[in-house]
Amino acid sequence: MTALLQVEGLGVHYGGIEAVARLDLEVRQGERVTLIGANGAGKSSTLKALAGLVAASAGSIRYDGTDMRALPAWQRVGRGLCLVPEGRGVFSRLTIEENLLMGAYHRGSVPQLSRELDHIYGLLPRLHERRHQAAGTLSGGEQQMLAIGRALMARPRLLMLDEPSMGLAPLMVEKVFEVIRNIVAEGVTLLLVEQNARLALEMCDRAYVMESGRIVLSDSAARCLDNPLVRAAYLG
Amino acid sequence: MDIFLQQLVNGLTLGSIYALVALGYTMVYGIMELINFAHGEVVMVGALVALTVIQALSGQGWPVPLAVLAGVLAAMVVCMVLGLVIERVAYRPLRRAPKLAPLITAIGLSIVLQQLAALIWGRGYLSFPAVLPPVSVAWGGVIITAIQGVIVALAGLIMAGLLVLVQKTALGRAMRATAQNPAVAQLMGVNTDRVIALTFVLGSALAAVAGVMVVAYYNVGNYTMGFMLGLKAFTAAVLGGIGNLPGAMLGGLLLGVVESLGAGYIGDLTGGFFGSNYKDVFAFMVLIGVLVFHPNGLLGSRAQEKV
Ligand SMILES: Nc1ncnc2c1ncn2[C@@H]1O[C@H](COP(=O)(O)OP(=O)(O)OP(=O)(O)O)[C@@H](O)[C@H]1O
Ligand SMILES: [Mg+2]
Numbered sequence: 001m002t003a004l005l006q007v008e009g010l011g012v013h014y015g016g017i018e019a020v021a022r023l024d025l026e027v028r029q030g031e032r033v034t035l036i037g038a039n040g041a042g043k044s045s046t047l048k049a050l051a052g053l054v055a056a057s058a059g060s061i062r063y064d065g066t067d068m069r070a071l072p073a074w075q076r077v078g079r080g081l082c083l084v085p086e087g088r089g090v091f092s093r094l095t096i097e098e099n100l101l102m103g104a105y106h107r108g109s110v111p112q113l114s115r116e117l118d119h120i121y122g123l124l125p126r127l128h129e130r131r132h133q134a135a136g137t138l139s140g141g142e143q144q145m146l147a148i149g150r151a152l153m154a155r156p157r158l159l160m161l162d163e164p165s166m167g168l169a170p171l172m173v174e175k176v177f178e179v180i181r182n183i184v185a186e187g188v189t190l191l192l193v194e195q196n197a198r199l200a201l202e203m204c205d206r207a208y209v210m211e212s213g214r215i216v217l218s219d220s221a222a223r224c225l226d227n228p229l230v231r232a233a234y235l236g
Numbered sequence: 237m238d239i240f241l242q243q244l245v246n247g248l249t250l251g252s253i254y255a256l257v258a259l260g261y262t263m264v265y266g267i268m269e270l271i272n273f274a275h276g277e278v279v280m281v282g283a284l285v286a287l288t289v290i291q292a293l294s295g296q297g298w299p300v301p302l303a304v305l306a307g308v309l310a311a312m313v314v315c316m317v318l319g320l321v322i323e324r325v326a327y328r329p330l331r332r333a334p335k336l337a338p339l340i341t342a343i344g345l346s347i348v349l350q351q352l353a354a355l356i357w358g359r360g361y362l363s364f365p366a367v368l369p370p371v372s373v374a375w376g377g378v379i380i381t382a383i384q385g386v387i388v389a390l391a392g393l394i395m396a397g398l399l400v401l402v403q404k405t406a407l408g409r410a411m412r413a414t415a416q417n418p419a420v421a422q423l424m425g426v427n428t429d430r431v432i433a434l435t436f437v438l439g440s441a442l443a444a445v446a447g448v449m450v451v452a453y454y455n456v457g458n459y460t461m462g463f464m465l466g467l468k469a470f471t472a473a474v475l476g477g478i479g480n481l482p483g484a485m486l487g488g489l490l491l492g493v494v495e496s497l498g499a500g501y502i503g504d505l506t507g508g509f510f511g512s513n514y515k516d517v518f519a520f521m522v523l524i525g526v527l528v529f530h531p532n533g534l535l536g537s538r539a540q541e542k543v
Contacts, residue, residue, distance in 0.1 A: 073419075089419075105426055
C-alpha cells in the first residue's frame with residue numbers, strides 16, 4: 001500500500017540558514033507517527049513546509065497521490081492535510097464557536113455543521129459552556145483543546161500536531177493527550193511533534209528522530225523507547 | 237438652542253460621510269496594519285465619476301433619480317476596480333517591506349491620483365445638478381433637508397450591513413481571522429490574498445458612496461477634494477480607535493458634530509475674530525488631543541496587539 005504522505009529529500013531554508021535538509025519521511029493511512037528532536041532541530045519547519053506555511057527549498061511532498069508543493073497553504077487543508085501550529089494559533093479575539101467555525105471554513109456552508117459542533121462540544125464540554133466568549137479568555141490547556149477541536153472541524157485525514165503539550169501543567173497534558181487518543185481512535189492519521197518524547201512514543205506506532213535538520217533515526221516507537229541513545233538523549 | 241440643534245443635524249450628516257470614509261481606513265488598517273493614505277483620493281474619484289455620469293445622463297433627459305442611481309453605481313464600480321488595482325500594484329509587493337515603504341507609496345499614489353484627476357476633469361469645480369427637490373422639514377427652528385435625511389439614512393443602512401457582514405458571516409469571520417493571524421487563517425483554508433483584496437474593494441465601495449454624498453451635499457466637486465476629506469476621516473478612524481469598525485462609525489459622527497458645533501460657535505467664542513471658515517481647525521485639535529491623551533482611541537483596545 002502506498003503511503004498517505006511521502007516526503008523525499010525535503011529542504012527548508014531561512015535565508016542562508018538551513019533548517020531542514022534531505023529529509024525523508026512517510027506516513028501511512030491510519031498510522032500514528034511522531035517526530036521528536038531537541039529544540040531547533042527543525043521539527044516545526046518540517047510541519048510548516050508540509051502545511052505550506054514555508055516554502056520547501058528542495059525535495060518532494062506527495063500527499064494522497066498529488067504533489068503538495070504546487071498548492072498554496074490554503075488549498076492543502078481542503079485535501080485533509082491539517083496542521084495545529086506550535087503555540088496553538090487560536091484567534092483570541094474571535095469567540096470559541098467562531099474559532100471552531102473557522103476550522104470548517106474551507107468546507108463552505110454545509111448543513112451538518114451544527115451537528116459536528118455538537119460532536120466537538122461533546123468531546124470538549126468546557127468549550128460548550130464558554131462558546132460565546134473570546135477564545136483569548138481560555139487557559140492554555142483549553143486553548144490547545146480548542147485548536148484541536150478546530151482542526152477536527154476541518155475533517156482532517158492527516159492531522160499534524162506541533163507540540164500540543166507545550167507550556168501545559170502535567171494534569172492538562174494528560175487531558176490533552178486523552179483527547180488526542182480519542183481522535184486517533186476515530187481513524188484519523190496522526191503526525192505528532194512533541195518535546196515530551198516519552199508521551200509521544202507511548203502513543204505512536206513509529207518514530208523519527210531529528211537532529212540539526214536531519215533524520216538520524218527511524219524505527220518503531222516501541223524499539224525507540226528501548227533504544228539506549230534515544231533514552232539518553234530524550235527520555236532522561 | 238436652535239443653533240445647537242441645527243448644528244447637531246448638520247454635524248450628523250457630515251459625520252455620516254466621515255464615518256463611511258473612516259471605515260475604509262480602519263478596515264485596511266485592521267487587516268494589514270497599513271494606513272492607506274490614498275483612500276481620500278478614492279473618494280474624490282468616486283465623486284467625480286458620479287458627477288460626470290449624472291451630468292451626462294440628466295443632460296440626455298434621464299429622470300433625475302435614475303441618473304443619480306446610475307452615477308452611484310458607476311462610481312462604485314470604478315472605485316472598486318481602483319481599490320483592487322491599488323492593493324495589487326502599490327501594496328501587495330510591499331507586504332514584507334518595512335512599514336515606511338507602503339506609507340511613502342501611499343503618499344506618492346495620492347499625488348498620482350490627484351494629478352490624473354486633474355488631467356481628466358480639469359482643475360476647476362464641477363457642479364452637481366439639483367437632484368433632490370430642495371424640500372426640508374422644519375421642526376421647531378431646526379431644518380432638516382431631504383438630502384440630509386437621505387445621507388444619514390443611507391449611511392446608517394450601509395454601516396449596519398457592514399457590521400452584519402463582518403460579525404455574522406463566514407466571510408466576515410475570515411476577515412477577522414486574517415486580521416489577527418494570516419498564517420493560521422491560511423491553515424483554515426482562507427485565501428488571505430483574496431480576503432485582503434476584498435477588504436480594499438469593500439472600503440472603496442464605501443468611499444464611492446461617500447464621495448457621491450459629499451458632492452450631493454455641497455453641490456460641487458474638485459480634484460483636490462479628497463485630501464482634506466481623507467485627512468478628516470483618518471482623524472475620525474484614529475478617534476474611534478483605528479482597526480475598530482464601530483470606533484470608525486462613532487469617531488466619524490463625533491468628528492462631524494464637533495466640527496459643526498465648532499463652526500457654529502467659533503465666531504461667538506472668539507468675539508468674531510475667527511469665522512466658521514476655521515472649522516477645520518477643530519478636526520485637527522481633536523486628532524492631536526486623541527494622540528496625546530488617548531492614543532488607542534475611544535473604542536480601540538490597549539495596544540492593538542497582533543496575536
Ligand atoms: N522564521 C525563521 N527565520 C529564521 N530562522 C528560523 C525561523 N524559524 C526557525 N528558524 C531556525 O530554524 C531552525 C529550526 O527551527 P524549528 O522551529 O523548525 O525547530 P524545532 O525543532 O521546531 O524547535 P522547537 O523544539 O524549539 O520548537 C532553528 O535553528 C531556528 O532558529
Ligand atoms: Mg518547534
